[in-house]
Amino acid sequence: MSIDKNLLLLAIINKKIKPYLQPIINDNFKIKGFEVLARWERFDNVIIFPSDFLDILRDDEILLEKFTISLIEQLIDFFVFKKTDDIELHINIYSVSLSPHVIERLLVLNKLAKVIIEILEDDVIIYECFIYKMLELRLNGIQFAIDDFGCGFNNTERLDKYKFDILKIDKKFISAIDNNISKYNLVKNIVSLSDANNFKLIAEGVEKKEEFEILRRLGVKYFQGFLFYKAMPLNKIDEIIFQIKDL
Known part of the structure; x- marks a missing residue:
């Protein structure tokens, strides 16, 4: 399928690109909480992943802002009657798209769930623009996570510069950690740093029980992956939220 800006804009306006949620579990x-992952539901039941249209969004700040606002507003509509203000909601957001409108929508969503902004590894952050927005959001209770730590720009320098609250270990360091001593030692060092x-x-x-057991022994307490749950559309999340509230 060939994707251009006009087709992508129509999908955003018509809310065909939807927020899916992948649960984050603790060691028990x-x-x-959940990570928000965008999925484009096409008319022929084909699901299009962000990797197929992210380059278009990155090259057009206005389109990127529309995309971000659409996802946030769909989340607001879903969570407004859920009473889930103790559940973490991780949202991948490029720093350039933190416009006043996006920030206002995030603050509304943060009253319904604990919003955590994940900064992606390919995000080219402009310090002067970002640091004040970060401060405003933090003053309103929103935290920041550094996504895919160890990849792209998300290194120890960025971790220290912006004082992130949460660090996420990238999948490439987790995969086959049970058979790779270099990955084991690297994750061990990341745990010590954390x-x-x-x-x-x-x-x-x-994705594997062996990976989970090693990570837990190293001291990792929170996990995300196909071993536990895949990303699910919002209409599949209601029952899970009900179970969480009953714990």
């Missing part, structure tokens, strides 16, 4: 298998700086640490892309 209890769901503590403990020393009081970061909350989340392991992404956990």
Whole structure:
């Protein structure tokens, strides 16, 4: 399928690109939050992933802002009657799209769930523009996570510069950690770094029981991946939220 700006804009306006939620669990298998992942539901039941249209969004700030607002507003509509203000909601947002309108919508959503903004590894952050927006959002209770730590721009320099609250270990360091001593030692060092700086640490892309057991022994307490749950559309989340509220 060939995707251009006009087709993408129509999908955004008509809310065909929807927020899916992938649960984040603790080491006792209890769901503590969700990561928001965009999925384009095409008319022929084909699901299009962000990797197929992200380059178009990155090259057009106006389109990127519309996309971001659409996802946030769909989340607001979903959570407004859920009474889930104790559930973390991780949203991938490019720093350039943190416009006044996006920030206003995020603050509304943050009253319904604990919003955590995840900064992506390919985000080219302009310090002067971002730091004040970060401060405003933090003053209103929103936290920040560094996504895919160890990839792209998301390194120790960026971690220190912006004082993130949460660190997410990229899947490529998790995959086959049970058979790779270099990955084991790297994750061990990341756990030590996290403990020393009081970061909350989340392991992404956990797909095997062996990976989970090693990560738990190393001291990781939060996990995300196909071993536990895949990303699900909002209409599949109601029952999960009901279970969380009953814990």
